[in-house]
Amino acid sequence: MPLNTRILLDNRPRGEASVSNFRIETVETPPLAEGQVLVRHHYLSLDPYMRGRMNDAKSYAEPQPLGEVMIGGTVGEVVESRHPRYAPGDQVVGMGGWQQYSVVDASQPGALRKVDTTHVPLSHYLGAVGMPGVTAWYGLVKIIDPKPGQTVTVSAASGAVGSAVGALAKARGCRVVGIAGGPDKCAYVKDELGFDDCIDYRQHRDYPSLAKALKQACPHGIDGHFENVGGMVLDAVMLRTNPFARMAVCGMIAGYDGQPLPMANPALILINRLRVEGFIVSEHMEVWPEALAELAELVGSGRFRPRETVAHGIESAPEAFLGLLKGRNFGKQLVKLV
Template identity: 50%
Template sequence: MTDPIQNTRILLASRPDGEPTADNFRIEHVPVPEPAEGEVLLRTIYLSLDPYMRGRMNDAKSYAAPVELGAVMEGGTVAEVVESRDPSLVPGDIVLSHLGWQAYGVLPAGQVRKLDPSRAPVSTAVGVLGMPGFTAYAGLLEIGRPQPGETVVVAAAAGPVGSAVGQIARIKGARAVGIAGGAQKVAWLEELGFDVALDHRSPTFKDDLKAAVPDGIDVYFENVGGHVWDAVLPRLNTYARVPVCGLVAHYNDTELPPGPDRAPRLMQTILTKSLTVRGFIQNEFVKTHYKAFQADAAGWIADGSLRHKEDIVQGLENAPEAFFGMLKGKNFGKLLVQVGDDPTR
């Protein structure tokens, strides 16, 4: 009798206090589950690592429930159907799924979406053609609403969301200013066609930003916070729009930052400049914008006006360390963990 195939999975072992550590995770090996009627057994090819996962590690009220202690860390995945008990899918199909940090998993067939490997590399389903790309598209176009000739500034601009924001802004006729960390990322933004690329680590960053936006900022796509936001706020024009999709600089905070209370200054600026500051979660726009996003993004990729970069880490066991690095801005492009072989490459 042969031993059952083992599934490797990474569980949330404890909740972090500040920066997460390896002790917050536990790797275990269990038998691969069997699908019931209407379900499929999936083998993970790519696991997407994204900043929102840090918030799910906390036991705090948010827009989504936290990961329970002892549960598999959550995450979007591209997977191959190994066994199917639903007529809509067959073994060998490649699907977009939400298996989390594990090598195998079972899901109802209705909870996965079949991918067409001939349309684009399947990894893009969790990148430029997936949640990050859609976050950029919906947040920028629905909330930011850039007009031709306006100035759009985006932080973490070398990441999967920020790079798409800047390129879409350019497609729409706006001027794109990207902010990233380090010379290599700044050079990449210049290669992508950003009008200006700035290094937030530079000691002259505030002055550099001021020089880059002589007519002020009309749209600031916020996904970082911290000292970048402090530099941007005084440069916002009257009626500027600020879509807020993340605050990665603060995800590991355990208390309020030191210094004076800055809320009055912020509220006064919002009032006197008639700013629109709007937080959003990308799934609130799925029904109204996702179909258009898929068509537009595919066309832009095909004609070369929307480019992307992937940062692929090999091996599920390396997911925690890659995740820690992402929270510090060490990744360069869309961060993926290749968990298993990709039969489409």
Template identity: 55%
Template sequence: MSGFPYMNRQYLFDKYPNAVVTSDCFKLQDEVITQIDDGEILVRNHYLSLDPYMRGRMSKAKNYAAAQELNTVMQGGTVGEVVESKHPGFRAGETVLCTGGWQLYFRASPSTENNHIRKIDVSRIPMSVYLGAAGMPGITAWYGLNKILNPKPGETLVVSAASGAVGSVVGQLAKQKGCRVIGIAGGPEKCDYVVEILGFDDCIDYKAYPDTETLSHELKQLAPNGIDAYYENVGGYIMDAVLENLNPFARVAICGLIAGYDGRSIPINNPRAILVSRASITGFIVSDHLDIWPQALAELAEAVANGVLIFKESVSIGLESAPEAFLGLLQGHNFGKQLVKLV
């Protein structure tokens, strides 16, 4: 039995930020969905994922993906329930992972749209985890660690933003591979969590070491034999400090540079360190590697279900909370994966 009409609410991208994103960059509007066409499904989004990459797309500057267009629904990953279907591969009641955006309902054509709609099994883990440890952030961690850093037992690995959705998975997977893992995070609470709950060997509170010299010195104390692999989520002086401590032929994977999401440039101040260490530095975007998603997603979901991969979520309630939650994410206020609960 059809439930039409559906009352949708959505945030549009209303204006480009000058530097720091502000809440007036978004516009809330309502729409009525009265039908879907053959080949389409209608998804009721339950959770919306907020991620740093969204800031990069809120700009006309060259980026790895097309800029978010004005007056369009803000992009974002979601999980939810199919409530209407005219597609033979989906039926009402199924749970899906998709790119439903900042809205309550998502009307999609799975056969034609590049939105990577996937059915997910929520019998063993909560659906929200498919937006975090067993979703895009977890797969990002899995790819950067396994395909770029390829750490070996006994090596020292450092990961920035260690308590976040990506960094927390990187460190746990690296520990399972026998590495010594040092995290970098902001504040004693996050550092305590990284060591005591996630099992990292050490964690540096970068707020206590506010420049390259002091942070580099602390890294030398915790990694006297140098750093073999570095998973970069931040950039800025944190990256400079790590580069100074790299071992010969170290590997660096760059998946994010959140230090520059307020519009500032973030130059590397000592590129000579790259030459001296003969480091390999690889930037990557996980959406370029969709072939590994099924394997990574299955492994991560199994690890969460078995309790060997720990996750933490920051959840804001209601679609209307999304802009402020996103601004907080860019300022490092979240603790773990930032989500918006829509149901």
């Protein structure tokens, strides 16, 4: 059995997360029991939700245990199998964690899923045709439920979730306006993803200034908003919402390091009769087949061209993760392991 290099959560952050919160080790991979498979990971997914799980605090998911492999989605190849449904060479997606190999009980529902890379690259099953894509689909389709001609805005528009929201909303005939950080990301959102407009929040020092830019980009107001950031961005969007606008709250990355996130104008929820709904995509497994089918078609047809930022080697995961939390990635953040 191969040696396995892996990264564990060594201690919990106080304030901002740092490389010192993690520990790397190399161990022997245990022999397989009946029903297990050995997967060699090709890519590891890094996602903002991981920051919340590093804390020992009440949240929608259990904290990451200290001394255990960091949680994370992976895609890879079966290299050994003692399960009848899997054979060496099968390409699979699962939750293998921050490590080069994982031993998986393939009899557990949802533990592994075979994927077809004929039209969709393997890495996209961690992004556009994976959990981030389904997150975008659920928030847009089930909460925002936009109609053709309506205006939909999305924060962190160049990221794995935001870019998928835009592609799905454009496919439904909406005007789509993104909010992203920096001219390069905004250019990608407009020129490659096909958003109608994109606002660089870094050009605005406060939420009234950002709201003014949103008024120009959304002359008929905002009918639906997909929130990934919170803070100033959310305050600005709320000033531009139409009556009965719908808001899907997916993330609040502006506060993931423990900063408070007060709202400037919460009365607008009442004044505009907003529907504001937070959600966790893992609680809605019933929609995954439908969502993945649409996302795979968008990617396979070339109508959605997601971008990836790729770090190399398992040792690079902590720094890449910290960069993700500061917005240094462009599109989906991955770690290539082979």
